[in-house]
Amino acid sequence: MATAARKAPAKSKSDGKMGLSAPKPAEFTKEEELAAYRHMLLIRRFEEKAGQLYGMGFIGGFCHLYIGQEAVVTGMKMALIQGDQMITAYRDHGHMLAMELSPRGVMAELTGRRGGLSRGKGGSMHMFSKEKHFYGGHGIVGAQVSLGTGLAFANRYRDNNNVSLTYFGDGAANQGQVYESFNMASLWKLPVIYIIENNRYAMGTSVSRSSAETDFSHRGASFKIPGLQVDGMDVRAVKAAGDLATEWCRAGNGPLILEMQTYRYRGHSMSDPAKYRSKEEVQKMRSEHDPIEQVKARLIEKKWATEDELKTVDKEVRDVVADAAEFAQNDAEPDPSELWTDIVL
Amino acid sequence: MPIEILMPALSPTMEEGNLSKWLKNEGDKVVAGDVIAEIETDKATMEVEAVDEGTLAKIVVPAGTEGVKVNAVIAVLAVDGEDVDKAGEGIGEEPPKAETAAPAPAAAKSEASAPVAAAPKTEIAADPDVPAGTEMVSTTVREALRDAMAEEMRRDGDVFVMGEEVAEYQGAYKITQGLLQEFGPRRVVDTPITEHGFAGVGVGAAMAGLKPIVEFMTFNFAMQAIDQIINSAAKTLYMSGGQMGAPIVFRGPNGAAARVAAQHSQCYAAWYSHIPGLKVVMPYTAADAKGLLKAAIRDPNPVIFLENEILYGHSFDVPKLDDFVLPIGKARIHKTGKDVTIVSFGIGMTYAVKAESELRGMGIDAEIIDLRTIRPLDLDTVVASVKKTNRLIVVEEGYPQSSVGDHIANQVSQRAFDFLDAPVITIAGKDVPMPYAANLEKLALPNVGEVIEAVKAVTYR
Numbered sequence A: 001m002a003t004a005a006r007k008a009p010a011k012s013k014s015d016g017k018m019g020l021s022a023p024k025p026a027e028f029t030k031e032e033e034l035a036a037y038r039h040m041l042l043i044r045r046f047e048e049k050a051g052q053l054y055g056m057g058f059i060g061g062f063c064h065l066y067i068g069q070e071a072v073v074t075g076m077k078m079a080l081i082q083g084d085q086m087i088t089a090y091r092d093h094g095h096m097l098a099m100e101l102s103p104r105g106v107m108a109e110l111t112g113r114r115g116g117l118s119r120g121k122g123g124s125m126h127m128f129s130k131e132k133h134f135y136g137g138h139g140i141v142g143a144q145v146s147l148g149t150g151l152a153f154a155n156r157y158r159d160n161n162n163v164s165l166t167y168f169g170d171g172a173a174n175q176g177q178v179y180e181s182f183n184m185a186s187l188w189k190l191p192v193i194y195i196i197e198n199n200r201y202a203m204g205t206s207v208s209r210s211s212a213e214t215d216f217s218h219r220g221a222s223f224k225i226p227g228l229q230v231d232g233m234d235v236r237a238v239k240a241a242g243d244l245a246t247e248w249c250r251a252g253n254g255p256l257i258l259e260m261q262t263y264r265y266r267g268h269s270m271s272d273p274a275k276y277r278s279k280e281e282v283q284k285m286r287s288e289h290d291p292i293e294q295v296k297a298r299l300i301e302k303k304w305a306t307e308d309e310l311k312t313v314d315k316e317v318r319d320v321v322a323d324a325a326e327f328a329q330n331d332a333e334p335d336p337s338e339l340w341t342d343i344v345l
Numbered sequence B: 001m002p003i004e005i006l007m008p009a010l011s012p013t014m015e016e017g018n019l020s021k022w023l024k025n026e027g028d029k030v031v032a033g034d035v036i037a038e039i040e041t042d043k044a045t046m047e048v049e050a051v052d053e054g055t056l057a058k059i060v061v062p063a064g065t066e067g068v069k070v071n072a073v074i075a076v077l078a079v080d081g082e083d084v085d086k087a088g089e090g091i092g093e094e095p096p097k098a099e100t101a102a103p104a105p106a107a108a109k110s111e112a113s114a115p116v117a118a119a120p121k122t123e124i125a126a127d128p129d130v131p132a133g134t135e136m137v138s139t140t141v142r143e144a145l146r147d148a149m150a151e152e153m154r155r156d157g158d159v160f161v162m163g164e165e166v167a168e169y170q171g172a173y174k175i176t177q178g179l180l181q182e183f184g185p186r187r188v189v190d191t192p193i194t195e196h197g198f199a200g201v202g203v204g205a206a207m208a209g210l211k212p213i214v215e216f217m218t219f220n221f222a223m224q225a226i227d228q229i230i231n232s233a234a235k236t237l238y239m240s241g242g243q244m245g246a247p248i249v250f251r252g253p254n255g256a257a258a259r260v261a262a263q264h265s266q267c268y269a270a271w272y273s274h275i276p277g278l279k280v281v282m283p284y285t286a287a288d289a290k291g292l293l294k295a296a297i298r299d300p301n302p303v304i305f306l307e308n309e310i311l312y313g314h315s316f317d318v319p320k321l322d323d324f325v326l327p328i329g330k331a332r333i334h335k336t337g338k339d340v341t342i343v344s345f346g347i348g349m350t351y352a353v354k355a356e357s358e359l360r361g362m363g364i365d366a367e368i369i370d371l372r373t374i375r376p377l378d379l380d381t382v383v384a385s386v387k388k389t390n391r392l393i394v395v396e397e398g399y400p401q402s403s404v405g406d407h408i409a410n411q412v413s414q415r416a417f418d419f420l421d422a423p424v425i426t427i428a429g430k431d432v433p434m435p436y437a438a439n440l441e442k443l444a445l446p447n448v449g450e451v452i453e454a455v456k457a458v459t460y461r
Helices: A031-056 A070-077 A093-098 A102-112 A143-158 A174-186 A235-250 A278-288 A291-301 A308-330 A337-342 B106-113 B141-155 B178-182 B195-207 B222-232 B269-273 B286-298 B348-361 B381-390 B403-415 B438-444 B448-460
Strands: A086-089 A165-167 A193-196 A228-230 A256-261 B003-006 B016-022 B035-040 B045-049 B052-057 B065-069 B073-077 B136-140 B159-163 B188-190 B211-215 B249-253 B277-283 B305-309 B315-318 B334-335 B342-343 B365-369 B373-375 B390-394 B425-427
Touching: A031 A070, A031 A093, A031 A102, A031 A308, A031 B045, A070 A093, A070 A165, A070 A193, A070 A235, A070 A291, A086 A143, A093 A102, A093 B195, A102 A308, A143 A174, A143 B195, A143 B222, A165 B334, A174 A193, A174 B195, A174 B249, A174 B315, A174 B381, A193 A235, A228 A235, A228 B003, A228 B315, A235 A256, A235 A291, A278 B178, A291 A308, B073 B425, B136 B141, B136 B286, B141 B159, B141 B178, B141 B286, B159 B195, B178 B188, B195 B211, B222 B249, B249 B286, B269 B277, B269 B305, B269 B373, B269 B403, B277 B286, B286 B305, B286 B315, B342 B348, B342 B381, B342 B448, B348 B365, B348 B448, B365 B381, B373 B381, B373 B425, B381 B390, B390 B403, B403 B425, B425 B448
Parallel strands: A086 A165, A165 A193, A193 A256, A228 A256, B159 B188, B159 B211, B211 B249, B249 B305, B277 B305, B342 B365, B342 B390, B390 B425
Antiparallel strands: B003 B073, B016 B035, B016 B065, B035 B045, B052 B073, B136 B315, B277 B373, B334 B365
16 A cells, blocks of 8 residues: 555655645634634533533533533534544543534433433433434543444445544553554555544643653554644644545545644543643643634634624523523433333344 | 522532632632632542633632532622622521532432332244244254355345454354355455454444444454443443444354363353343354344344354254244253253253253153353243253353353242252353363363263252
């Protein structure tokens, strides 16, 4: 399988990326900027509300918030066509909202109510929507990588032009089955984009303490899978990389790795005090690289929106989240008979 | 309305904490995401972030307060346009409210302490009638398994086989012989040696609606993949509220073969039978292998199909029918009898069958039940037989502790205690890893003599 035979949207031989180089950030139209703003804000406000409901005891167990990483799923979603699949691990609320799963359904699943997407039986880490091509929501670190490769296998089997977006973190990138999957995906040229959300910490272990190769875009080298590092805090950069990657996969070139350099503002889960990093580090990311503030600044600067108009968007988003939270707090728990349903067909 | 900021629970088990520090003062503006306070939980010091935007109107619980209950009001936030001075009025004079939120509806508690309704019973159809005069063809288990896959692949384009050496090599044990030639490399897929990975790929393909048959060269290697089998394949239907399951068959040889020693000789029937969401099939005859594998491929649930290398070459009559499908979850009475019930499955049946013919010579009329399916387990057939014979022996090759036989003994003691004239005896492999030496290997497995001795014991001969 010669690299030269691959159809590469952008080529540069000298960068060690097997012929690919990161594209320039996409030029967004006013509509795209506004849509990105709204979608990212929905995730941010939703997660803040989830954190609050957790604090009030409405949400139990583990709850991993996506705050800070919103640009990754939002930009990638903008590159998809109907039927493209998404699968991820346990930090999954943002992915679901990006795939247009109902905020009520997600929030009610978090509170374990019957109106939840899994009828209250999955919880924060286990939600799915066949209709929206969202394949979970998986609690075992790395397992979703083989599953996402299987989704791509199905696309290839059906020759349907769809792509599997398989997300995992810098922590999961050290699991063995990730590389088993890389090997098969490359061998069989499966249409899968491996999106490594590098938020710098696998729970409390920094990338430099866990990974011999900290450039995750190189992790496919042994399998002839090219990779790119992408500014995962800039939704335009993510969108451009998503366009390149989906085009690469649809052209039959096989898998591609996108390392999204991102950051989570909150702890690993609600009960993580995040003592492994400094407050200054978090504050610097928030004040200098916040994905939502970046879009907001551009909208204002280009006079595509006024502060007041953006406040209106904020209000509308808050209303959606408040409605979801209200529903999730008041919806009934699953009927006891649900204990025995959905177990074998 | 001013917004009440509550003492948050920051771990699944936290009930109270100490409010160690305020990072904002009364009168300060806050926006969502601002850290406003630090609290100490039983585990760590945590930051409290604001969720809403406004002005901190009143701090109700001062810094340094210990034992603040979760959900107590700790501060009040005035939102835009509200009078900051008035926002906090009347709050904090009474003791902090602990019951602002009611996360668990009251009904849930009484449910938890009440008896839980039993699982609804699923009726499983009996075996289909084989019309009189149907030609019976002597077939090896190997050929029967191959025929089952080929028939189902002809029937349904979504069915494919993947595994190590299944295509060009024609199968490590020749179970997939000829499939590549008939169906091509798209549907008969050689994988690298990568069990964890290809099991996951198979489950992912199944979630997307394909119907994979994943062959493990032996089930010993499937331990590398057991997370995907259990956490991904078995649990997803339930976790997704019924939206998405995994119609997949994991099949391959299981249990001891001959002289392959500890790491290649282990029966997984009891392991997989422990898992809700899986079906577990372990046939003995070629007809059952064929009819049940066809059923497994059509089943919308993940099915573990446990074969046996030694049985592959055994021949049995298989009815020559266009579409011979057997029900999963139904035991087969291999031979009727009245004095004792011998329950077994898979290769365990060979001991039961040989023992039965010797017992006949002693004047003991044994009934033999071949479970065929380990999950769902057909206890009704076993219990009905015990009610007739009043004695039960279970034979299997797996390890003795928490064995399939243990489970059956437990269930029979609950459902037919008064019918038992003797304790249930479970015969299993010995409680050691499989040794290599020929004599020790033989000792580690069950034998016909053990079955006969057990029958004599329960019939008081």
